[in-house]
Amino acid sequence: MKNFLVITPLLWLILSVGQCALAAPCPVGQNLIALPNPGTWTATASSVHLTSGPDNTIDNRTNTAWHAAAPTAWPQNLTVDMGSVMNIGGIQVFPFPYDLGMVNGYQIWTSTDGSTYTLQTTGNLPIPTANNYEAFFIEFPAEVSARYYRFVATSGHADYVVVSEVNPMVCAASDPAPTTPVFAPGTCPQYELNTGYNKTADTKVDPNLKQYDERWLVTRIPQYTTDTAAALANVNNWQRAVVSGDVTGNVAGSGSGNWYDSPYGNAEWITQSIDGKNETTANVDNPADDVDYLFRLDFNINVTDPNLVGILSPLNLGLFADNTVWDVLVNGTSLRVAGDPNLPTSGANTSRDNVYTYLGYVEGNHFDLNVPSSLLVPGDNSIVVHLKSGNPFLGFLMQTYSDPTCGAVDYGDLPDTYSTLDASSGPYHVTSETLRLGAANTEVDSDGQPSVDAAADDTNGTDDDDGVTFYSVSGGGVYADAQVVNDTGADAYVCAWLDRWTDGGGGTAALDDTFDPGDIATSPAQVCQAVADNSGGTTTVTFSWSGLPAVSGDTYLRFRVCSTQSECEDPVGFAANGEVEDYRVAFDFAPTAVTLGGFEMEAQAVQDYLNELGVDRLGRAELLALIQALAPNRPVSESDDNASLIAHLRASLDPDNDGQVAVLRWDTLEERGTIGFYVHRREEAKSDWIQVNDDMLPGLITAPMGGRYMLADPEARSGGVYQYHLIEQEAAGTTRSYGPFTLKMP
Known part of the structure; x- marks a missing residue:
């Protein structure tokens, strides 16, 4: 918590009452x-x-x-x-x-x-x-x-x-009691900021016991105090607050001294004495005779990185008082001076009636305190509430209005040459349910966890790198679909990098083992794409990389999603929300066949297939590669723009002009030793098999979610019934056949 100034003169006096001591045995700051x-x-x-x-x-x-x-x-x-x-x-x-x-x-x-x-x-x-x-x-x-x-x-x-x-x-410097609340990544005490809360029983303290509050402290400060921060700096001693519950009483010439029972099952009224009585004897309706007290709560945010203070969000508290909350200090900073609309903004307003009178008597009169995360710090923190109270009782209740959440911290797990560890400025995000890749991120990471297979942060039995699917289409290249959940109410940004390999000789790939500007996608030719709010649904964002050497080996990819583009447009550093997912994708010469996950066929509208390919986002080179794969003999001109090339593609996919094309899709659960795939077709009534793709569909890289492939067959005519065989070409020179699969074109 913020250091306090304690003045220690040469002489010391024994304290007899309250805060009248002129000496203190503690060092400055305690x-x-x-x-x-x-x-x-x-x-x-x-x-x-x-x-x-x-x-x-x-x-x-x-x-x-x-x-x-x-x-x-x-x-x-x-x-x-x-x-x-x-x-x-x-x-x-x-x-x-x-x-x-x-x-x-x-x-x-x-x-x-x-x-x-x-x-x-x-x-x-x-x-x-x-x-x-x-x-x-x-x-x-x-x-x-x-x-x-x-x-x-x-x-x-x-x-x-x-x-x-x-x-x-x-x-x-802060409350050493073992019940002091501690917030940490993934660990968020729900009610421990409340007054009168019993953590062990998970309920409010029985007020009939008149016992100490487990967390709150209280002290008296000079009457008529208006500068709370200055008064706090001169405090020497703090007593344990007492869980009083509702108190009733009658002092001649005063009000009833009664406030409502706590309406909450996890918060109770606290005060400074056994029965909440204070020493003022003036009428309760005369604010000039108020007495002043500070209630203090210490808590710890167990992180060392200032960026990670944001794990505690939101901190929304409801304050009730007999009689008035005059000011609230967060780590020594006055919210009254900062202009909180619920607190007086002028030092001349010494009367509690200028704020709220009998604040605790009516539910609607509570002071709604939203603690700015900018005032919180790693380690010890404090909230100090300044109350002004009239005769004859002093009471305070604070309830956590919105359950605080303590987001986990998500790190990457690529080899550290890609900057994964915190010491290497690796990427890290405060996770939340409102912005993520794929399913919920349930990991709680303390640092990056470099590993060759990019799977080391799977620490709780759940594969959190589940938001990206990799696949190949005719024409080569690597495609990745990022599944973005954005429930933030604003645009988010998903960014991607692939370590482009070079031909290392002998049919193997060579990597530079880092991400550089050339590792962004070919299409779109930018590192990040915007994703509009989808109310917790899923938006598919496609990245593709083309012009890659046709060799085998390993490569690595990193994907980040966050609300502020500048926080995740680099593959390193901090982002206040979102997630990072790292992947290794690889060709492997081991002679183990592919494990086929599924094979599907359908007659699809040509335009829908083009939309699925994302042709409107492809560059000229990628469009030409697709045309070459689908219709190698189709004439194209150097003067053809992208729109013309897409028209060529549409015509190549639909030679009979029926508006549809046969599309084959399959996915693999595992690939080792797979070079690529051919597809053979025959009409059901004929015996001759015809190879659909002249060029091998390159085998894709193993990814944590498997590989996904698709191939269009423009020669399948309307009304025809066709059988297909999927042929896997292995590195050892052998092949494996899957099928046949039957498709009837409408």
Whole structure:
């Protein structure tokens, strides 16, 4: 959390009440924070009245107490064993609302071994003002190491000793209690920012217990404070807030002091004392007599990269108060000064009535707090709420209105020559359901995971690289269909790179093992394509690479999708949303046949087939290659533009002008040792097989989702019945045949 300024003069004084200390034992940037009992401490006492034993002083409840034997014989002492040595800088003492049991004179002793004790301080406690039974802070001149601390009552305001809680205080920049919420990639405490929330039971705390809040702290600041940040800088001590629930009461000349029961199952009212009473005695309708308190919540965002603070989103909180939220500080920054419309913007507006009166009384009057992610930081964070309260009660409730989400962080898994590791500026995205490739990304990555097969980030049994399908069409080249889910309400951008190979000799491919500007797609000749919002549906975006040497080997591809093009138009670096998917695709000379996933045939409208090929996005060279594959003897002119070439394609696909063409599609689950495919056709009533494609359809590269192929047969006529054989050509010189498959043209 943000550092606080603590002024330490040469002289120190023992604190008797509230925030009046002139000295502090803590280093600059730290405060004294009361620790709750984690459940392992034990307590003993010099005497006990009836059953009000010493364990009541460490049960984290303010409605139980240690009662020494009555009438009291002075002194009386309470000793707490914390189980291990720790540094402490003071003691928090919670009085019990029984005036005859108020301690006056005290001593504080500490020990590391339980035998030898050292006196740390002495002093006097006053009788609480106007029944305001909030905590007293007793500071040491310096931090000390102790396992045991002893509170000795040397005198009282009457003949009894009754004390509710006696807790150690430690110097810390943020709350060291083990219940402090921690947010991390993929791990998002749902209700742990709420007041009065019991994490173990996953419900609100029973307010009848009057126990400490597990996370919230509270402290008193000077009356009439308008500059919250300045007041915070001068705070030395924080007590544990108390889960009070609804309180009722009547003080002469005041209002009823009642606010509504919490309507939530996971949030409850908190306050500064056992019953929420504050010391003001003025009428509740006179804001000039308000008292001022700060409620503080510390939480941790467990990342080191400032870019990843955005994993926590959104942070939308509802604040209720008796009486008014004056300001909210996020890591020391005032939202009032920043111009939050729900907070007063002028320092002259000291009256709570200029904001909200009785804010907690009516559901519709809550203060809706949207915490700007720009104010959050890696590691420790704090939210401080400044309340102004009239007579006779102080109450505060905060509820998480929108469940926060903690997106996972997605990294790539190509070999690190392609910049995959964080140390190599590899790509990484804060994932979300609203923008992704393929199915939901369920991985939680801590760094890039380089691997030869580009599959190392499959850590939870789910293949998250599932958003891109690779296939080949007649004419060669590599085609990739990226399936983009965009539910962001705006355009997104999908970007792609393929490490273009060269002929390495001997029929093998050679890579440069990195991505460079020449590795973007041939069509479209750009690194990114825009994808409009599709309301959570799927938009197919096609990239193609042509002009590739007809050799065998391995290559790698990277795909990124995000909302801001500048964040993912490079194959490296951070993107605030979206996903990165890495693939290895390869030819392999191993003599293992293809595993055929499926074979489909249909009569398709010629224009639909052209649209599927994306011919309107192809360049001249690719269009010429398609024409050469489909109709090698068809005359074309150097003067033919792309529109003319597409017309040639249409005519080549539809020689009988019936508007349809036979299209064969098949996909493979695995390819090893496959050079390519031929397709043979015969009419059902004839015995001669005819080869459909003069040029081999190159075998495609293995991809995590398999390969997809399609081939058009312009010679299949309307009304004909045809049989097809798929012939796989293997590197070993052998072939395998699949089929026959029958198609009846309409």
